[in-house]
Amino acid sequence: MKKQILVVDDDVSILKLLNFILSKEYTVVMKTSGIDAFSWLEEGNYPQLIISDLQMPYFDGTSFIRNLKISGFYRDTPVIVLSGADDIKEQVEKMPFAVEGFINKPFNPAGLKTIINSVFQTIETDDLY
Numbered sequence: 001m002k003k004q005i006l007v008v009d010d011d012v013s014i015l016k017l018l019n020f021i022l023s024k025e026y027t028v029v030m031k032t033s034g035i036d037a038f039s040w041l042e043e044g045n046y047p048q049l050i051i052s053d054l055q056m057p058y059f060d061g062t063s064f065i066r067n068l069k070i071s072g073f074y075r076d077t078p079v080i081v082l083s084g085a086d087d088i089k090e091q092v093e094k095m096p097f098a099v100e101g102f103i104n105k106p107f108n109p110a111g112l113k114t115i116i117n118s119v120f121q122t123i124e125t126d127d128l129y
Contacts, residue, residue: 002027003120006047008037008064009082010056014105018051021109022116033057034064041074049119054083054091062095069097078119082107 004027007018015030022028029047031037033056050068054061061081068074081092084105092102100122101115 003048004029004045005116006031006037006040006045006050007052008032008034008050008056008061009053011053014053014082018112021112026116034059034061034067037064038067046074047077048123049078049080049116051080051082054081054085054088062091065095065099066097078123080112080115080119082112 002025005022006029007015007022008031009015009018010032012032015032019028019030029040029045031040034052035058037050037052038059050065052061052064056064061083065079065081068077068079078100081088081099081102082105083091083102085091088102088104092099100119103112103115
């Protein structure tokens with residue numbers, strides 16, 4: 001069974017690109033806002049990884065991730081931040097919660113896959129103990 005990745009980004013072209021890159025190895029669920037993503041999660045869905053943009057209207061990525069991390073059910077779900085912000089590293093470092101990785105847009109698909117594989121390897125190693 002394929003691992004499931006939730007991708008949250010308001011840019012539909014990024015969603016389509018990520019789906020194209022990742023769908024051979026993973027089940028990809030795409031949502032265009034943090035609100036839609038939370039609604040999907042509240043329906044009882046549990047992805048193994050979440051990739052989220054930071055800059056989205058209404059319920060931005062930082063708010064979405066903060067709510068994930070304070071929730072009892074999703075706080076351990078790994079998150080990779082994907083953003084076009086020039087200061088993404090500084091934004092991630094200032095967050096009051098940890099994320100498992102970040103990558104700048106435009107991104108190298110191989111680099112993204114490397115980060116995803118690293119996160120999944122870490123999870124599988126942690127599950128052994």
